[in-house]
Amino acid sequence: MDSYPVIGWKEWLFFPELGIPAIKAKIDTGARTSALHTFSLETFEQEKKLMVRFGIHPVQKKRDIEIYCVAPVIDYRRIKDSGGHIEKRYVIETSAVMGGVQWPVQITLTNRDKMMFRMLLGRRALENRFIVNPWRSYLTGKKLSKSYSGMEKNRRIL
Secondary structure, eight states, rough: OOOSOOEEEEOOOOOOOGGGGEEEEEEEETSSSEEEEEEEEEEEEEEEEEEEEEEEEOOOOOOSSSSEEEEEEEEEEEEETTEEEOOEEEEEEEEEEEEEEEEEEEEEEETTTSSOSSEEHHHHHTTTTOETTOOOOTTOOGGGGGGGTTOOOOOOOO
């Protein structure tokens, strides 16, 4: 246990394969799966693989910064949210980077417009990688928070 890095209840993440330089995440050990806020979600086929294209607003309360991502779909699951509502969501797998640690993470795609955080990092993504200190925040640093400084509008298609 001593070899696992300690993280706080909110941290900054980087998703290199999706082209997302920074997103603030709520570290939620009560949630089994991770979730990412998306909009304009559409599926398509590429080389006989089901793919998903979606947009994200990576900064809370800012709709003027948009990033568009493309990823292969690995599953389509029934997910129960914190209110007990069941929703079917597409699941992707991508690399996440936090505090110098890079690892594969499965993420469900959903509309989190009404939620405080655009990204929720669940316990499956944290398992055997981190120890969570619920009284602290940004133990891996805030350097990524400056990724969108001075940006008025960012539209990127991967």
